[in-house]
Amino acid sequence: MWALCDNREMTDSQQADSIHSAPHGRLHAVSTVLGSLIIPAPILASELAEAIMDSANPAGLEQLNVPLAYLSEILVTSLAVLAVVIIAFLVSLVMLAMRTKSKRALALPITVAAIQIVVGVLSLVFSQIVSSAGG
16 A cells, blocks of 8 residues: 555565556456356356247147257357357457556456366367266
8 A cells, every 4th residue: 555655666576466456457357267167158158048949839749858959059069169158268368468468467367268268178078978878
């Protein structure tokens, strides 16, 4: 707080450490949230697409309880949402890097995104192992 009242300028390291000051703080938060949505957003979109397709039944299918009913529509929806989230995440990272000029500002969003990707890939691998084992 005293630094705000002092008329001295901040050093480069102090500026790099203050990534939570506006507007960098909002951009940092947006980047972190977008990184955390890499897995949940496509899952939510696919569930919503499945619910909409099952309720509307545009193709007039008689058996909607078949697991592969409307598979292409569900996949297109989830992959499109995944692409939008990844592009928005990358754009926010570039903007954050240009504004802060600090690699430390990128650490948390990239770490969160990496964890999301690892957890997502492991979930797919383990679900494939379970389904191939007959479970």
